[in-house]
Amino acid sequence: MREKAKTAIGGGAKKILYTLKTVKRIGLRESAKALTAKNTCKACGLGMGGQNGGMTNEQGDFPAVCNKSVQAQSTDIQQPIPEEIFAYNLSDLQDLSAHELEHLGRLNTPLFKAKNSDKFVPITWDWGIRRAAEQFAKTPAERSFFYSSGRSSNEAGFVLQLLARLYGTNNVNNCSYYCHQATGVGLSKTIGTGTSTVELADLDGCDCIFVIGANPASNHPRFVHKLQACRARGGSVIIINPAKEPGLVRFALPKSPKSLIIGGDEIASHYLQPHIGSDIGVLKGIAKVVIEGGGVSKEFVRQYTKDYEPFLVDIKSTSWSEIETITGIPQSEFELIGNIYQRSKNTVFAWGMGITHHRHGVENVEYISNLALLRGMIAKQYAGLLPLRGHSNVQGIGTIGVKPVLANDVIKNLERELGVSLPDLERSPGLDTLASIEAADRGEIDAALLMGGNLFQATPNTSWAEKALDKIALKVHLTTTLNKGHLHGIGNSESIILPVAARDEEFQSTTQESMFNYVRLSDGGIHRLDNVRSEVDVLTHFAQHLFHFRQGSDAKEISFDFSAFRKHSSIRKTIAAVVPGMEDLKSIDVAKKEFHINNRIMHSPVFKTTSGKAHFRVHPVPKSTSSETYPFRLMSVRSEGQFNSIIYEEKDSYRSIDKRWVVMMNKKEISNLGIGKDDTVDLVSAYGEMGAVSVHAFDIPDGDLMVYYPEANALIGRDRDEESKTPAFKSVAVKIEVTSKDTKVENE
Numbered sequence: 001m002r003e004k005a006k007t008a009i010g011g012g013a014k015k016i017l018y019t020l021k022t023v024k025r026i027g028l029r030e031s032a033k034a035l036t037a038k039n040t041c042k043a044c045g046l047g048m049g050g051q052n053g054g055m056t057n058e059q060g061d062f063p064a065v066c067n068k069s070v071q072a073q074s075t076d077i078q079q080p081i082p083e084e085i086f087a088y089n090l091s092d093l094q095d096l097s098a099h100e101l102e103h104l105g106r107l108n109t110p111l112f113k114a115k116n117s118d119k120f121v122p123i124t125w126d127w128g129i130r131r132a133a134e135q136f137a138k139t140p141a142e143r144s145f146f147y148s149s150g151r152s153s154n155e156a157g158f159v160l161q162l163l164a165r166l167y168g169t170n171n172v173n174n175c176s177y178y179c180h181q182a183t184g185v186g187l188s189k190t191i192g193t194g195t196s197t198v199e200l201a202d203l204d205g206c207d208c209i210f211v212i213g214a215n216p217a218s219n220h221p222r223f224v225h226k227l228q229a230c231r232a233r234g235g236s237v238i239i240i241n242p243a244k245e246p247g248l249v250r251f252a253l254p255k256s257p258k259s260l261i262i263g264g265d266e267i268a269s270h271y272l273q274p275h276i277g278s279d280i281g282v283l284k285g286i287a288k289v290v291i292e293g294g295g296v297s298k299e300f301v302r303q304y305t306k307d308y309e310p311f312l313v314d315i316k317s318t319s320w321s322e323i324e325t326i327t328g329i330p331q332s333e334f335e336l337i338g339n340i341y342q343r344s345k346n347t348v349f350a351w352g353m354g355i356t357h358h359r360h361g362v363e364n365v366e367y368i369s370n371l372a373l374l375r376g377m378i379a380k381q382y383a384g385l386l387p388l389r390g391h392s393n394v395q396g397i398g399t400i401g402v403k404p405v406l407a408n409d410v411i412k413n414l415e416r417e418l419g420v421s422l423p424d425l426e427r428s429p430g431l432d433t434l435a436s437i438e439a440a441d442r443g444e445i446d447a448a449l450l451m452g453g454n455l456f457q458a459t460p461n462t463s464w465a466e467k468a469l470d471k472i473a474l475k476v477h478l479t480t481t482l483n484k485g486h487l488h489g490i491g492n493s494e495s496i497i498l499p500v501a502a503r504d505e506e507f508q509s510t511t512q513e514s515m516f517n518y519v520r521l522s523d524g525g526i527h528r529l530d531n532v533r534s535e536v537d538v539l540t541h542f543a544q545h546l547f548h549f550r551q552g553s554d555a556k557e558i559s560f561d562f563s564a565f566r567k568h569s570s571i572r573k574t575i576a577a578v579v580p581g582m583e584d585l586k587s588i589d590v591a592k593k594e595f596h597i598n599n600r601i602m603h604s605p606v607f608k609t610t611s612g613k614a615h616f617r618v619h620p621v622p623k624s625t626s627s628e629t630y631p632f633r634l635m636s637v638r639s640e641g642q643f644n645s646i647i648y649e650e651k652d653s654y655r656s657i658d659k660r661w662v663v664m665m666n667k668k669e670i671s672n673l674g675i676g677k678d679d680t681v682d683l684v685s686a687y688g689e690m691g692a693v694s695v696h697a698f699d700i701p702d703g704d705l706m707v708y709y710p711e712a713n714a715l716i717g718r719d720r721d722e723e724s725k726t727p728a729f730k731s732v733a734v735k736i737e738v739t740s741k742d743t744k745v746e747n748e
């Protein structure tokens with residue numbers, strides 16, 4: 001392994017104090033109410049809360065206090081943004097940082113910005129919704145798109161995609177096109193399902209967990225408890241990540257006094273640090289050890305898989321020198337890891353966006369699947385595949401149809417159940433998220449409805465994205481707080497911003513799906529603001545006005561009455577009737593019985609591929625993205641103080657960095673480049689620049705760099721994985737120019 005573990009740890013007293021401070025800031029009563037109510041946690045996709053009560057998981061574990069969860073609550077429990085703020089010009093508002101915007105308060109009034117104005121003005125709800133509907137009604141449906149983040153509920157997502165399709169477009173997409181779409185595509189091709197094959201309880205019986213291209217210490221904090229428990233029962237936790245993340249080396253569990261006293265528990269039993277983008281090389285190396293060591297589960301492979309022979313030939317013909325060169329990891333380390341895997345009875349493979357954010361994201365996922373199939377580690381209890389999903393309902397939003405392509409059976413069910421006809425997918429295939437913005441750039445989009453999220457900042461190639469978004473004549477946003485996505489890319493266009501209730505403020509219950517395919521029921525019901533509406537209410541009124549305005553126009557008449565969906569329970573009944581696996585949603589609000597979606601968790605070898613077998617896939621090891629002109633590989637990463645593009649605090653406490661305009665590289669590279677104590681650097685890619693960036697020494701391989709997302713989007717182009725359309729946020733070729741001498745270099 002490259003370097004000895006650092007002394008910095010994740011979790012622990014620092015996080016407890018942070019949580020205390022945040023709780024005090026928002027008030028003990030308010031915090032307790034929000035954190036313990038029967039609502040799904042608003043942050044990561046691991047899933048917590050729901051009918052078991054806040055801070056409790058589906059196994060009944062309590063209390064599962066989590067810093068991320070507290071952060072997410074902290075911005076919802078804010079006073080309304082004072083209306084005086086909107087007297088300022090757009091350019092003044094644009095000067096606020098993401099952190100400052102998030103902390104302005106909650107949005108509690110609908111806002112309008114006219115095309116040629118540089119100010120937002122408060123408007124009434126009625127005027128805002130009618131204006132939005134009127135403008136959409138004038139727009140040919142194919143010149144629009146509809147987007148949802150993973151914050152919204154299944155109920156709101158279902159209405160959004162239905163109204164878009166009845167309006168006449170399949171341009172329906174969600175934020176997973178910027179995160180785990182490659183996972184869905186890769187898993188569907190190899191094992192016939194697009195989501196986790198394990199449930200939370202499976203993590204209690206495995207003896208080995210691989211965590212690849214993910215930093216759960218910051219992004220899925222409660223998952224680290226499962227890693228620690230695996231170690232405590234003698235199992236192995238193998239982290240594969242170019243960066244040595246302190247929170248994955250040691251983590252002090254806030255729930256465990258012992259863990260706090262001893263300065264944290266060791267999390268990683270083994271830590272591999274390959275070069276950025278070399279994952280296929282790593283996975284081939286481990287597979288090579290298993291094959292050469294006779295560890296293949298031959299009976300499983302023979303009975304339940306296809307295309308093993310070409311895979312075997314490829315692994316045998318891939319030389320150790322090729323693997324060592326591309327990954328930067330010696331054969332001896334592969335042998336160590338391969339032998340652990342070979343001895344394991346039950347292994348779980350978990351991964352994050354370090355796997356999907358590459359031009360070969362789908363291929364990366366397919367190789368994780370290959371490695372698991374090799375030893376029959378899919379389709380049994382305590383073993384399987386676990387994509388670590390980001391937002392709390394990003395998986396649910398996809399399940400209920402917020403995506404450009406619906407499965408044929410879902411289309412048929414919808415048409416039958418509602419008596420409607422949906423736009424033909426062959427004649428008008430929907431656009432994915434990035435393709436929608438590219439269409440806008442070509443002048444082909446006039447209207448967009450954006451439910452949650454921060455599409456501007458989430459999109460690669462920031463300056464291009466801003467111009468492209470501004471070419472959309474009208475953008476309608478549904479949001480709880482303001483972010484840069486509401487303020488950029490709107491200078492020459494019209495914008496309507498509608499304030500909506502947070503999950504725990506919903507007026508009726510809503511549902512969410514975790515990354516373990518577990519559907520939770522959130523009661524809502526907390527009253528904080530007097531002028532917010534539920535997303536379903538906004539969308540159904542918008543739809544009614546839209547189709548009313550369209551009557552008599554050339555557009556086809558819509559017979560469906562959206563007022564029928566004002567009741568969330570009727571939306572759930574429809575979802576239950578049309579989406580396979582969601583049957584139990586029908587009565588969830590009455591039975592209060594949360595459930596795993598049928599046929600997702602794989603505890604037996606039934607593969608829903610066309611052949612009925614799992615498929616091995618073969619691909620060459622991709623070449624490094626670096627070149628003579630751009631000799632460094634850069635990946636964008638999240639900090640401890642952020643969630644997706646939301647910046648809760650500027651500081652990254654686990655990495656001991658107190659600002660965000662920073663590049664992380666190893667000490668040797670800093671010295672090779674002659675970067676002095678007070679120097680800053682410019683980072684330059686083929687797509688953009690980041691100027692005067694501070695330098696922070698970090699344990700990462702030679703030639704590899706890390707920069708915070710979304711700031712790094714200035715450098716990231718629109719290269720993408722062609723199969724899944726996931727942008728390559730983590731394999732960017734850059735050069736470094738040492739510039740000024742006005743910022744201190746911070747040391748580890």
Ligand code: SF4
Pocket residue numbers: 041042043044045046047048064065066067068069219220221222223
């Ligand atoms: S691990 Fe994720 S789901 Fe669980 S409490 Fe923390 S942020 Fe919420």
